Amino acid sequence: MQLYSYFRSSAAYRVRIALNLKGLPYDYQPVHLLKDGGQQLGADYLSLNPSALVPTLVDGDQAIGQSLAIIEYLDETHPQPALLPATPLARARVRAIALNIACDIHPLNNLRVLKYLKHDLKVEEEAKNAWYRHWVDTGLSALEAMLAQSPETGRFCHGDTPTLADVCLVPQVFNARRFGCDLSAMPTILRIEQACSALPAFQNAAPENQPDAE
Amino acid sequence: MQLYSYFRSSAAYRVRIALNLKGLPYDYQPVHLLKDGGQQLGADYLSLNPSALVPTLVDGDQAIGQSLAIIEYLDETHPQPALLPATPLARARVRAIALNIACDIHPLNNLRVLKYLKHDLKVEEEAKNAWYRHWVDTGLSALEAMLAQSPETGRFCHGDTPTLADVCLVPQVFNARRFGCDLSAMPTILRIEQACSALPAFQNAAPENQPDAE
Numbered sequence: 001m002q003l004y005s006y007f008r009s010s011a012a013y014r015v016r017i018a019l020n021l022k023g024l025p026y027d028y029q030p031v032h033l034l035k036d037g038g039q040q041l042g043a044d045y046l047s048l049n050p051s052a053l054v055p056t057l058v059d060g061d062q063a064i065g066q067s068l069a070i071i072e073y074l075d076e077t078h079p080q081p082a083l084l085p086a087t088p089l090a091r092a093r094v095r096a097i098a099l100n101i102a103c104d105i106h107p108l109n110n111l112r113v114l115k116y117l118k119h120d121l122k123v124e125e126e127a128k129n130a131w132y133r134h135w136v137d138t139g140l141s142a143l144e145a146m147l148a149q150s151p152e153t154g155r156f157c158h159g160d161t162p163t164l165a166d167v168c169l170v171p172q173v174f175n176a177r178r179f180g181c182d183l184s185a186m187p188t189i190l191r192i193e194q195a196c197s198a199l200p201a202f203q204n205a206a207p208e209n210q211p212d213a214e
Numbered sequence: 215m216q217l218y219s220y221f222r223s224s225a226a227y228r229v230r231i232a233l234n235l236k237g238l239p240y241d242y243q244p245v246h247l248l249k250d251g252g253q254q255l256g257a258d259y260l261s262l263n264p265s266a267l268v269p270t271l272v273d274g275d276q277a278i279g280q281s282l283a284i285i286e287y288l289d290e291t292h293p294q295p296a297l298l299p300a301t302p303l304a305r306a307r308v309r310a311i312a313l314n315i316a317c318d319i320h321p322l323n324n325l326r327v328l329k330y331l332k333h334d335l336k337v338e339e340e341a342k343n344a345w346y347r348h349w350v351d352t353g354l355s356a357l358e359a360m361l362a363q364s365p366e367t368g369r370f371c372h373g374d375t376p377t378l379a380d381v382c383l384v385p386q387v388f389n390a391r392r393f394g395c396d397l398s399a400m401p402t403i404l405r406i407e408q409a410c411s412a413l414p415a416f417q418n419a420a421p422e423n424q425p426d427a428e
Contacts, residue, residue, distance in 0.1 A: 069309035095283035
């Protein structure tokens with residue numbers, strides 16, 4: 001398999017963690033989101049993924065976009081270790097946590113959105129950073145409440161093994177730190193992130209450990 | 215089951231379509247996103263869904279948030295008619311289309327985001343509408359390319375029966391029209407939307423047919 005990735009893309013980071021948790025080797029294909037006016041906008045990449053977003057997973061002759069669709073695909077084709085629990089209700093909880101990040105936080109703080117704020121809406125640097133922190137704080141505060149009040153929360157977001165929820169959480173916490181968000185009111189999230197960071201699958205997927213890291 | 219919904223919420227609209235396609239009856243619980251400073255921010259609703267977003271599905275004593283998590287739950291607990299195809303690759307394609315809308319278009323144009331642009335960033339009405347149309351155009355153009363070039367596209371987004379992809383597409387097209395987006399370069403999307411709109415499950419889920427419609 002080939003993974004088209006950018007070291008700092010949090011969506012690509014999720015897929016790297018999932019591949020590592022499943023012990024699946026892959027070829028790393030860097031797509032630089034800033035060089036050459038954005039390599040994701042080049043004709044070669046667009047033919048793989050018309051969304052012009054990373055990641056894309058290529059398995060055989062098939063290209064799959066969207067990190068959560070890729071991870072569900074990996075979980076269906078390589079079921080062990082499972083990244084979703086067994087019962088529909090538990091699966092719904094894990095997916096809801098993942099989507100809380102993947103829909104309600106991350107898209108608002110994506111590179112292309114920050115660029116639009118700056119170049120099209122002429123938003124000043126400080127207001128742009130406040131926007132970033134606002135959506136992280138709104139989303140992670142809700143998530144902290146969900147995690148802290150549920151008996152299903154264990155060592156990880158759901159029980160005592162990593163799931164799709166943790167795979168999404170860790171890259172989001174990485175981004176939050178990068179932009180100086182205050183996470184001190186989120187002890188459950190920080191505890192879970194620490195448990196994840198002890199695992200090689202998470203460590204090896206970190207931005208600084210990618211071949212295109214700067 | 216109870217569905218906490220707002221007639222114009224496109225995420226709630228998705229779940230209404232899915233419930234209708236599966237022939238599942240439900241109690242409609244309106245959550246007015248504008249009245250009372252936003253009923254989704256009230257303590258009662260927050261205890262169900264700390265994200266302060268609609269929809270929430272309550273099944274027995276369990277509350278599930280996030281429209282795509284709810285629809286996957288419904289598909290697992292009430293498998294017929296299936297809203298995801300049978301093979302992992304086809305499922306990945308359908309999920310990727312759904313996420314293309316649910317992650318890359320809709321969150322950027324959500325009510326709370328438009329409010330932030332207006333009140334916090336002091337963006338003028340016309341620039342706010344341009345923002346809205348920009349993300350719809352970017353996302354739906356990519357989707358049009360994905361749909362137009364794939365032999366998997368049929369009468370609907372994937373084959374000849376409605377899936378999770380169509381469930382997400384129709385509310386997004388509704389929103390696009392509401393904000394005056396130009397869809398003339400998206401013939402495949404418009405053809406599929408027309409096929410969906412012929413079905414009572416989609417018609418009965420439309421905003422204007424909800425008990426809280428204004």
